[in-house]
Amino acid sequence: MRSVKVYEEAWPLHSPFVIARGSRSEVRVIVVELTENGVQGVGECTPCARYGESDASVMAQIVSIVPQLERGLSRAALQRLLPAGAARNAVDCALWDLEARQRQETLAERPGVTPGETIVTARTIVIGTPEQMAASAAALWEKGATLLKLRLDDRLLSERLVAIRAAAPQATLIVDANESWHAEGLAARCQLLADLGVAMLEQPLPAQDDAALENFIHPLPVCADESCHTRSSLKALRGRYEMINIKLDKTGGLTEALALATEAREQGFSLMLDCMLCTSRAIAAALPLTPQVSFADLDGPTWLEVDVEPALRFTTGLLHL
Numbered sequence: 001m002r003s004v005k006v007y008e009e010a011w012p013l014h015s016p017f018v019i020a021r022g023s024r025s026e027v028r029v030i031v032v033e034l035t036e037n038g039v040q041g042v043g044e045c046t047p048c049a050r051y052g053e054s055d056a057s058v059m060a061q062i063v064s065i066v067p068q069l070e071r072g073l074s075r076a077a078l079q080r081l082l083p084a085g086a087a088r089n090a091v092d093c094a095l096w097d098l099e100a101r102q103r104q105e106t107l108a109e110r111p112g113v114t115p116g117e118t119i120v121t122a123r124t125i126v127i128g129t130p131e132q133m134a135a136s137a138a139a140l141w142e143k144g145a146t147l148l149k150l151r152l153d154d155r156l157l158s159e160r161l162v163a164i165r166a167a168a169p170q171a172t173l174i175v176d177a178n179e180s181w182h183a184e185g186l187a188a189r190c191q192l193l194a195d196l197g198v199a200m201l202e203q204p205l206p207a208q209d210d211a212a213l214e215n216f217i218h219p220l221p222v223c224a225d226e227s228c229h230t231r232s233s234l235k236a237l238r239g240r241y242e243m244i245n246i247k248l249d250k251t252g253g254l255t256e257a258l259a260l261a262t263e264a265r266e267q268g269f270s271l272m273l274d275c276m277l278c279t280s281r282a283i284a285a286a287l288p289l290t291p292q293v294s295f296a297d298l299d300g301p302t303w304l305e306v307d308v309e310p311a312l313r314f315t316t317g318l319l320h321l
Contacts, residue, residue: 002036002069008031012304014305018127020180030062031044032093039098042097042281045086046282050226058090062087065082075096076255079256092253107284108288119319120296121319123140123299124303125140140168141168141170144315173199174200176203176225179207180204183205189204200221200272201220201223203225203227204222221243223244225245243269244264244269257289261292265292279300279304283298302314
């Protein structure tokens with residue numbers, strides 16, 4: 001019989017994390033530990049208010065299936081028992097981790113594809129004045145970061161972008177608007193990004209406004225984040241997006257994330273792998289997806305004052321395995 005432990009943790013950030021939806025100074029995560037015959041597997045999730053989740057609601061979902069987990073619930077059965085979201089993610093990843101450790105393998109090796117020794121990860125530049133964002137870009141570029149993810153809202157777009165591009169002229173830039181833009185003027189904004197050499201634009205419009213993306217030829221790839229959760233999302237994205245953003249907290253774990261990646265690529269979408277603010281536990285669970293993606297944004301743990309032990313090793317712009 002398995003033993004199950006579910007608990008919350010709070011991890012302070014070293015700097016405020018500011019995006020179009022607000023600012024955070026700490027991240028709260030839910031952790032699931034499964035122990036079977038002396039072997040322990042661990043999973044972690046970050047509840048997201050944007051998707052109607054709270055610490056309490058996610059805890060309640062997980063606690064509701066503890067009896068089944070104790071009796072040996074499988075990953076396949078879990079997909080039917082809980083909906084996609086943070087709660088299922090923590091449990092699914094704990095099951096993956098337990099299975100890998102029972103086989104004395106790393107989780108990254110379980111699906112049969114091993115990541116490289118280093119993974120280029122985006123470093124995030126949060127919303128600030130043009131001068132603040134440019135200074136952050138310059139500092140990251142000088143320390144070796146080659147992929148910068150710019151968080152933007154609907155203000156000072158050209159001022160911020162021009163300043164950042166001047167500060168890091170050779171960096172690969174990707175922009176995440178977090179649903180803060182509007183259909184009116186979107187084509188001109190996309191052209192501005194393309195003219196400045198931005199490589200990709202993520203979720204410019206609210207998810208319910210996706211139809212506006214059909215009305216013009218994109219001068220740069222547009223990536224679906226809030227609009228894409230599981231394989232069931234893909235049908236509505238065709239003709240609107242060229243790329244999808246995969247987060248385990250949206251897919252409800254690695255099981256669905258791997259299936260989503262396969263089906264999305266078959267339908268012609270390219271892939272981005274992303275994370276919430278989190279510890280290294282959550283990043284380790286996503287590593288099997290890294291060989292398939294065009295962009296990885298896995299810098300969540302780098303925002304923490306202190307990471308979980310054992311921690312993954314990050315240098316500026318690189319994750320070392």
